[in-house]
Amino acid sequence: MPFRCTACETTVSNPQATCESCGGFVRYKEVDNRQLRRAISGDPTAALPSFENSHSMGEGQTPLVELSRLDLSPTVHAKLDSLNPTCSFKDRGSAVLVSAVADSSTSWEGIVVASTGNTAPSVAAYAARAGIACAVLVPAGTSLSKLAQVAAHDVPIYTVDGTFSDCFRLADETSDRQILNATAVYSANPFVASANRTVAFELIADLGGPPDWVTVPVGAGPLLGGTYAGFVECYLAGIIDTVPRMLCVQANGCHPIVRAIDRGETVQAWREEITTDIGAIADPLRGYAGDGEETRRAVAASGGTGVALDDETIHTWTHRVAANEGVYTEPASAASVPAALSDPIESDETVVALVTGHGLKESGDGDIETQSLDADTEPLRTALLG
């Protein structure tokens, strides 16, 4: 399982999150042109680390649909990663890391994971499938639909009275040779960002080349960084001629990475209060600002930028995308759509908005309007035909 340091290129045989010689983040990089082409033609495992047994449930290979009824300019395609086995993109990483833990060449026997909401049910499902012990930590107040998914797999849930960063610190303290920290940040493990490279391979296949922009809802950013790394690999292998520009989307009430992009500074933790209810991307990076900095560097290298949206805009677009395009997303995911309308993106460009999590993940958290009907069906005719 050859992994490599992204900073000093040292080969790391025992997959760990950071390089022992320079502290850089580690990623799976031993992929040649032939393997990349196989990954693009529909076999993502060709570009992923391989293990004795794969605990895949068919993650990835998600649909790409154009959003045409909203009359957006530029052209916006939505990549429906909400249609993964546990209904978020987190399954790409979970399949790989659970297979790594189950492999007899690694010393891990159990998994601990901190989650803003979607990593927990994802890792819980794959751990259940592989028969591996797992425990999840989430901030108190995490969506009940997401916790119900975890509970279905008989995985214990620990709520922490604090932010996602507090959950991550506790998971980090718990992890060791025997317990893998499966949290979806670069500094927890090398698997998540490595697995997210497959998003790029699928987009190249579906569009016949790279889009101009990819808009990504970001917490710490391994989705953005992994996707970008996949494009760069294909570029270096001569498979594509350009790489897309990456647009980092965060909520106004917690946007440490976008703030750093705007100010042209390195990323600092968000020390202010978190004032957004878009929990899936509310990561204040306290104690691991380097993860955010890794993401900022990927955005900068791509020639991209960042945008912070207020909660009202995000909720409005969540509704708009569902009502006009049939795409039901959780609010954090819908944020990638209005981001496609932000300033630097030109009207003749092609944008892919990553739809990261399904609407069912947070359904029932609000009021639903219904009307009662008796034997008279006339109200139905009026509703349908006016």
Ligand SMILES: *Cc1c(COP(=O)(O)O)cnc(C)c1O
């Ligand atoms: C985890 C998550 C994100 C952010 O992904 P990162 O790789 O942590 O930046 C975005 N949207 C949803 C729905 C998520 O669950």
Ligand SMILES: [Zn+2]
């Ligand atoms: Zn290094």
